[in-house]
Amino acid sequence: MPSAGTIVAPSVLAADYGHLADEIRSVELAGADWHHVDIMDGHFVPNISFGPDFQKAVRAAARCPLDTHLMLEHPAAFVELFARQGSEGITLHVEALDPVRETLENIRSRGLRPGISLRPGTPVEQLEPFLAAVGLVLVMTVEPGFGGQSFLPKMLDKVRWLKRRRAELGLSYRIEVDGGINAATGRECARAGADVLVAGTFIYGAPDRAKAMAALRG
DSSP states (O other): OOOSOOEEEEBGGGSOGGGHHHHHHHHHHTTOSOEEEEEEBSSSSSOBOOOHHHHHHHHHHOOSOEEEEEEOSOGGGGHHHHHHTTEEEEEEETTOSSOHHHHHHHHHHTTOEEEEEEOTTSOGGGGGGGGGGOSEEEEESSOTTOSSOOOOGGGHHHHHHHHHHHHHHTOOOEEEEESSOOHHHHHHHHHHTOOEEEESHHHHTOSSHHHHHHHHTO
C-alpha cells in the first residue's frame, strides 16, 4: 500500500506559460514530486488546454515525472502521442467514449502507469471493474474543465471508499485528488486516504511556493 508520504503534484494549468521553463524549475526547487498536466479537448469538458507539443516543452524543462490527465472523449488515439512526449503516467476517465479497459492496457504496455478518473457526479462504484488494472485513481474534487473552483467536500466519501476497497482487494493503486486543493482541503483529503495532492493556484499563486508545498504535506 502507498504510505511513503504525500506526493505533491503542481498543476501546470496554473503556471505562467510565458515563462514555462522557469515556472517548472521553480516548483521543483520548492519540492514538487510530480507535474500534473491537464489535457482538455473542448468536448469532454468545455475548455481546451494543451497538446502533445506543450507537454514536450514541459518535459524538456522538468526533472520530475509527468502525470498526464486526459480529459478527452477519445483518449485511446492520444496515448501514443503523450507517451512519446514524456508521460510517466496517463490517466483517462471512466466516462470516456473509448473502451476503458483496452486503453488502460495500452498505457501499461508502454511501461507507463495507467490511471482512471471520474467526474464528481459519477458514482465511485463505476470504477470497481478497473481497480486491479490501474496504478492510480484520480478523484476530481471539482467539476473538471477549469481551475480555481471550490472544493466539493462530498468527494471525500469517494476517497474513503477507494482506500477501503484498496485494502479489501489487496491492491496498491495511489489515490489522487484534484480541484480546490489547499492546505485545509489537502489535509482533509490526506486524512481520508489520498496519497497524491494536485494543486494549481495554491502553489503557483503562492508568494512562497516551498511553504505552500510544505503546508500541503501537513
